[in-house]
Amino acid sequence: MAFLSNPIGKKMLMALTGIVLFLFLVAHLLGNTTVFGGQGWINAYAEHIHSAMFAPPLWAARVVLLACLGLHIALGTLLFLENTKAAPTKGTFVTYKEAGLSSRTMFYTGLLILAYLIYHLLHFTFHSVHASISVSAFPPDAQGRPDLFRSIALSFQRPVIAGTYLLAMAVVCLHTFHGVFSSLQTLGLPGKASLPVLKRAGQVLATLLAAGFALVPVAVLTGWINL
Amino acid sequence: MRFHLKVWRQEGPEAPGRFFDYDVDDIIPEMSLLEMLDKLNEELIKKGTPPITFESDCREGICGTCGMVVNGSAHGPQPKTTTCEIRMRHFQDGEAITIEPFRAAVFPVQKDLIVERAGLDKVIQAGGYTSAYTGTHADANAILVPKDDQEYAMDAAACIGCGACVAACPNSSAMLFVAAKIAHLGTLPQGKPEEASRALSMTEAMQEEGFGACSNHFECQAVCPKGIRVETIARLNRAFLKASLKRLA
Numbered sequence: 001m002a003f004l005s006n007p008i009g010k011k012m013l014m015a016l017t018g019i020v021l022f023l024f025l026v027a028h029l030l031g032n033t034t035v036f037g038g039q040g041w042i043n044a045y046a047e048h049i050h051s052a053m054f055a056p057p058l059w060a061a062r063v064v065l066l067a068c069l070g071l072h073i074a075l076g077t078l079l080f081l082e083n084t085k086a087a088p089t090k091g092t093f094v095t096y097k098e099a100g101l102s103s104r105t106m107f108y109t110g111l112l113i114l115a116y117l118i119y120h121l122l123h124f125t126f127h128s129v130h131a132s133i134s135v136s137a138f139p140p141d142a143q144g145r146p147d148l149f150r151s152i153a154l155s156f157q158r159p160v161i162a163g164t165y166l167l168a169m170a171v172v173c174l175h176t177f178h179g180v181f182s183s184l185q186t187l188g189l190p191g192k193a194s195l196p197v198l199k200r201a202g203q204v205l206a207t208l209l210a211a212g213f214a215l216v217p218v219a220v221l222t223g224w225i226n227l
Numbered sequence: 228m229r230f231h232l233k234v235w236r237q238e239g240p241e242a243p244g245r246f247f248d249y250d251v252d253d254i255i256p257e258m259s260l261l262e263m264l265d266k267l268n269e270e271l272i273k274k275g276t277p278p279i280t281f282e283s284d285c286r287e288g289i290c291g292t293c294g295m296v297v298n299g300s301a302h303g304p305q306p307k308t309t310t311c312e313i314r315m316r317h318f319q320d321g322e323a324i325t326i327e328p329f330r331a332a333v334f335p336v337q338k339d340l341i342v343e344r345a346g347l348d349k350v351i352q353a354g355g356y357t358s359a360y361t362g363t364h365a366d367a368n369a370i371l372v373p374k375d376d377q378e379y380a381m382d383a384a385a386c387i388g389c390g391a392c393v394a395a396c397p398n399s400s401a402m403l404f405v406a407a408k409i410a411h412l413g414t415l416p417q418g419k420p421e422e423a424s425r426a427l428s429m430t431e432a433m434q435e436e437g438f439g440a441c442s443n444h445f446e447c448q449a450v451c452p453k454g455i456r457v458e459t460i461a462r463l464n465r466a467f468l469k470a471s472l473k474r475l476a
Contacts, residue, residue, distance in 0.1 A: 086439030087398055
């Protein structure tokens, strides 16, 4: 508990949970790439990870991710409130030299990502929003698998849905643009020479990740992926 | 040179403050910002107006007493330069200059541009020292310190505790200040034994005093008049982690 009452301790747990969540995003992106293989690939992938064989690790991952998400949000909110209390005003004339939009909006982009996450789960996991184009609304594909491919294609053919996802990926990019490097710095990784390299690498990684996710709605909108 | 100044004036800790406008003329480019304020104060005294209150001591950038926010930058627009070392030639003739006190919840304004910075002293008292008995002067080189460590410790020891890092930090964190002390003392043989306890006690004191946590904005290193770098914060984080693991074991 002494660890968590220390400001660095809180930051370190923020950093660790953030890294776990980022690694999940990387895994999620790798899974997404199967959509470019066509209907057969992504439907097979979706059926596989939901098969009985994968159930125990899937549930373990869900529990870990949910715990990390909860801790990340709770500590982030606590730190945000403490930091706001420590700095009620920074004067009338504030100039920023190194802090970019990304680092200064972490709390707010975090909240937006939470809102998006709820929407995304309701859409593709619980099928309660856009129910008419959800997996459960379609008959199984030729191999008898749930037709996730059809749901993805029909969802992103609607510009409002595709636009929402693209906007959300811009927010994820903004959050991780600072988050990836910041977590490494908090864990004490950088030295004098490696700091600028790690910072740039974190920014590149965050941009690539968000761009990778954004590629799916863009591919559907442009007709690269179609039924 | 002539300038249009907007200066924050506040009667006391509880009184509301606001900006006052002043025009100054006949300023020599070689004058420091503080000398410009001295000149303005002489004129104010002649007019029977209370002079602008501000702190200064050495006026050569080594004591950390002066410090105000000039045009939105702690210490002013010149990198690695304290307020007292800023020359008026660093500004454009006729420029409007905004001068405010350092802002942080832990730095309450006492009067005009003077803030209470005792919070930093409390952090130092929590562990910014070595308690080893050092005796009389030892022979030079009796304790060998590698050249790189000497340089590193000396760079960190350049911290003058002015509080600019706190003033610039969007969270009013004192991490760069604490990191400089940890790096300075922890790199040298005399300070090494207490490094773990120092990392814990100083960061805990930092929180108790009401400084924020580090969000890695790095505004601190941009304004530090002594060029302390944020790598020292990574080093402090490592020291904290080691100390926490040691406490567990």
